[in-house]
Amino acid sequence: xxxxxxxxxxxxxxxxxxxxxxxxxxxxxxxxxxxxxxxxxxxxxxxxxxxxxxxxxxxxxxxxxxxxxxxxxxxxxxxxxxxxxxxxxxxxxxxxxxxxxxxxxxxxxxxxxxxxxxxxxxxxxxxxxxxxxxxxxxxxxxxxxxxxxxxxxxxxxxxxxxxxxxxxxxxxxxxxxxxxxxxxxxxxxxxxxxxxxxxxxxxxxxxxxxxxxxxxxxxxxxxxxxxxxxxxxxxxxxxx
Ligand SMILES: O=C1O[C@H](COP(=O)(O)O)[C@@H](O)[C@H](O)[C@H]1O
Numbered sequence: 001x002x003x004x005x006x007x008x009x010x011x012x013x014x015x016x017x018x019x020x021x022x023x024x025x026x027x028x029x030x031x032x033x034x035x036x037x038x039x040x041x042x043x044x045x046x047x048x049x050x051x052x053x054x055x056x057x058x059x060x061x062x063x064x065x066x067x068x069x070x071x072x073x074x075x076x077x078x079x080x081x082x083x084x085x086x087x088x089x090x091x092x093x094x095x096x097x098x099x100x101x102x103x104x105x106x107x108x109x110x111x112x113x114x115x116x117x118x119x120x121x122x123x124x125x126x127x128x129x130x131x132x133x134x135x136x137x138x139x140x141x142x143x144x145x146x147x148x149x150x151x152x153x154x155x156x157x158x159x160x161x162x163x164x165x166x167x168x169x170x171x172x173x174x175x176x177x178x179x180x181x182x183x184x185x186x187x188x189x190x191x192x193x194x195x196x197x198x199x200x201x202x203x204x205x206x207x208x209x210x211x212x213x214x215x216x217x218x219x220x221x222x223x224x225x226x227x228x229x230x231x232x233x234x235x236x237x238x239x240x
Contacts (some may be wrong), residue, residue: 011194015048016233018192021227022053022137025188029136039068039178039186041141041149042081045194049089057171058097059123066121068138069150069177070103071170072110080105103176110167110174117176118165132164132185134224138178140191146201146215148191150177153214156195169221180219187224191217194231204228 008014022038029036071079082102090100101120107113125133140148148167150211157177160166164182168175183189193202198205202214212218220226230238 001221001223001226003228004179004237005228005230005238007232007238009232011048011231014192014229015052015188018046018049018139018190018229019056021190021229022049022054022139025137026058026063029187030059030189033136035062035064036063036137036227037066038137039066039135040081040085041068041139041192042070043143045141045192046139047084047088049192050085054089054092058093060093060112061099063092063095064099064101064124065095065233066101068140068183069175070105072105072113072167072176074105074158074172075102084215105176108177114163114165114167116178117162121164132182135186136188138183138186138189138222140217140220141188142191142193142198142201142217143203144195144197144201146205146217148217148220149183150175150221151180153216153217158213158216158219176235180216182222184222186222188227189220189222189225190227190229191220192229196233196236198230198234199237202234203237222240224225 008017026036068083073079074109104113104116127133142148144187155169157166157168160179161181163179166179204210205217
């Protein structure tokens, strides 16, 4: 694993750096493979990044969008990560509908939704099931409890190692989430973290020794590149 930590002066600088990094991964992937695959995060931090990506002139037909986690709500629900992304980015560009791969949240139950999304991912990547497929980029956020995607502290989802997608649990509410081994199979994982409220969790995630089940972001140790992009408020004590 190749880990890089960057602390940017403020949120606009954080967004600019994330945009630059994603565009560089995108250009290399399209040059080498003819397509770029990215899984997106939800929450509030990435919204300005999505708005910035929407202003770029890009070969949208070669870009495939997935989500690393989703609330188990219909796609038009205000809490939906897909809805936020569509409003900030996807509704503003000319991307083929087939290149957008939302989590199917209208299934009979969350377990079926997770199984269906996993099947879709395996078919898209033509995966035999032996090895986990590798997305070019998995974009992640981190909550102030150190959760990432919908992998929350002390939940069953953290024990799932043989699936691509599982059901997370946020205070009793189901969410659909990539598992940590699937996230770790990505070519690049990029964390985008902003705000002073994330500082205590970050200290534990970066500590040499701490409990992975209490601080789930510690489980993200990808085979490829790991990027932590932090604003100064979040990264104050990590600056070196
Ligand atoms: O619950 C969630 O929160 C995290 C972090 O969100 P933020 O609002 O602090 O940026 C996010 O990464 C995750 O996708 C989302 O479901």
